[in-house]
Amino acid sequence: MTFKKNLKNVFLVVFTTLILSACSTGKKSGNIEGDVYTGKETVKYLASGVPDRVFFATNKSSLTTASRATLRKQATYLRKNKKLNVTIEGHADERGTREYNLALGERRANAAKDYLMTYGISGKRISVISYGKEKPVNPASSNLAWSQNRRSVTVKVN
Amino acid sequence: MKKIFLALSIYLISFGSLSALIEVDITRGNLDPLPIAVSPLHVDIKSVEYKDVKVKELGNNISAIIEKNFKNTGLFNPLKKEAFVQKPDIAHLKPRFEDWRLIKAQALVTGKLLVKDGKLKVEFRLWDLTAAKEMTALAFTTTPSNWRRVAHIISDKIYERLTGEEGYFDTRIIYVSESGPKEERVKKLAIMDQDGANTKYLTLGNELVLTPRFNPTNQMVTYLSYFRNMPRVYLLDIETGMQEVVGNFPGMTFAPRFSPDGKKIIMSFAEDGNSDIYTMDLETRVVERITNHSSIDTSPSFSPDGKFIVFNSDRSGLQQIYVMRSDGSDVKRVTFGKGIYGTPVWSPRGDLIAFTKVRKGRFYIGVMRVDGTGERLLTENFYQEAPSWSPNGRVLVFYRETKSGAKGEGFSAKLWSIDITGYNERKLSTKTDASDPSWSSLLSK
DSSP, rough: OHHHHHHHHHHHHHHHHHHHHHHHHHSSEEEEEEEEEEEEETEEEETTTTTTTEOOOTTTOOOOOHHHHHHHHHHHHHHSSSTOEEEEEOOOOSOOOOOHHHHEEEEEHHHHHHHHHHHHHHGEEEEEEEETSSSSSOSSHHHHHHHSSSEEEEOOOO | OOSSSOOOOEEEOOOOSOOOSSOHHHHHHHHEEEEEEEEOOEEEOOOBBBOOOOOOOHHHHHHHHHHHHHHHSSEEEEEEEGOOOHHHHHHHHHOOOOHHTTTOOEEEEEEEEEEETTTTEEEEEEEETTEEEEEEEEEEEEEEEHHHHHHHHHHHHHHEEEESOOOOOSOOOEEEEESSSSGGGGEEEEEETSSSOEEEEESSSSOEEHHHHHHOTTEEEEEEEOGGOOOOOEEEEEETOOEEEEOOOOSSEEEEEEESSSSEEEEEEETEEEEEEEEEEEEOOOOEEOOSSOOOEEEEEOOOTTSSSEEEOTTTTEEEEEETTTTSSOOOOOOOOOSSSEEEOOTTTTTTTEEEEEEEEEEEEEETTTOSSOEEEEEEEEEEEOOOEOOOSEEEEEEEEEEOOTSTOOOOEEEEEEEEEEEOEEOOOSSSEEEEEHHHHHOTO
């Protein structure tokens, strides 16, 4: 019973944080910095310490310092696992026209791919696919959700 | 599918007088819609049953569809039938003009029909009640199953006679039917009559499909499919259901449209992350590259004469609209307003370009002249895009999405239409959520 109650409180706290970060639009607040998501929520891992995704600013496909660090970890992991191939999925938030977002997702996925290639990963091991705004990871219409949806995700294919 | 349509012979009984009778000006928002009485069509007592067509109610049903079409234009005010002063068969022969004028009607539609020997014979007349004259009359024969189309064709003829412009009722809309939660939306190609009747699904929803567009004869559709997880432009024959991938591109192709002659498909191809515009000739399979720029070039749309292409590019930094010759030369930026611009579509009349504009987090559907001047924003909302023109260039259909809550709840996508005057915004009735509409040309043209 007490356990349940405590859990409830935890949920409440988490919920409040979510709302707070959802409301943030400033340069740096919560888990969004210059409208790029910097948090861990929604992130999965290819292996321990190797995040599967990087996040982008609105309408941008340039890699942030944090994104480059993540991709270098992916490159190291891929160098160790030579038989592993990946698909990089490029995504956009819902705040753009559909066709442009398809192109934008493609550009984001390729930005991640190009970076992995500069760290010695063969382009033959990496395929890309853009989903535009078709597959949001967070279905909310909020700044937080949009920042989490502007992403490229590296997915193992074998 | 076209074959089940008209075995339809249209012949004029008499030409309406060419002198100026009542006229409806559709170039302005109409705040004073024309009062029109649409009498039920008289069903000839010699009519016999035909399959599942409700012959006895056909006269009422056809007249109801005509009324709904007229009401939806915002230009007409169909009057209540309770007030009607003459029986349908008598009114059709000779209306008592002064009595109809008493109920404030300015125009009257009358008609009669006969279902016999597997055929539906219809005739109708449009009367100017003020001038006490017949304006137009028409008779035609078709298969009884086509009765809804009969109602749309009559609507088109009357609209044409009263406004001086072609109608848009005997048309269909192809769109993407949506269902399921936002993260795992199921999308199918769907087609319906412009009034929402006769919905049919053309794909099963096993793969993501987007942006269907008709060819000029409305028999083919080009669209984007994620079949086998390879996003490519496809071609679908609506009649046979045959599908084929367009071209053999080593990466994503998207944003397809037909050329005005229907011979080519224009689309974007993403090569190493960069999207440029290409055409492919459907007969010769020859692929031509139209743009070659390190920016995103997408959403191409031909001018109706085929000489120009309007498209969307972020070569200036953010999405703007550009016009070029159809060979890719002479690229000119046409939008310079604040905000970003996407989804340009050239009007079938050639005079305007419709677009989506995003500014300060709000989405607008607008029109402008083809050189970018005269921008008019018609409607503003949280999210809306992808305008498609009615065949007469007077109405736009687009889709609008609602804002969703923290778990995606409250999300919906619907089709809407608006006159280019900015008046008469209304939601279209669709069986499911819907997006990416494309309006056909007139089916009986």
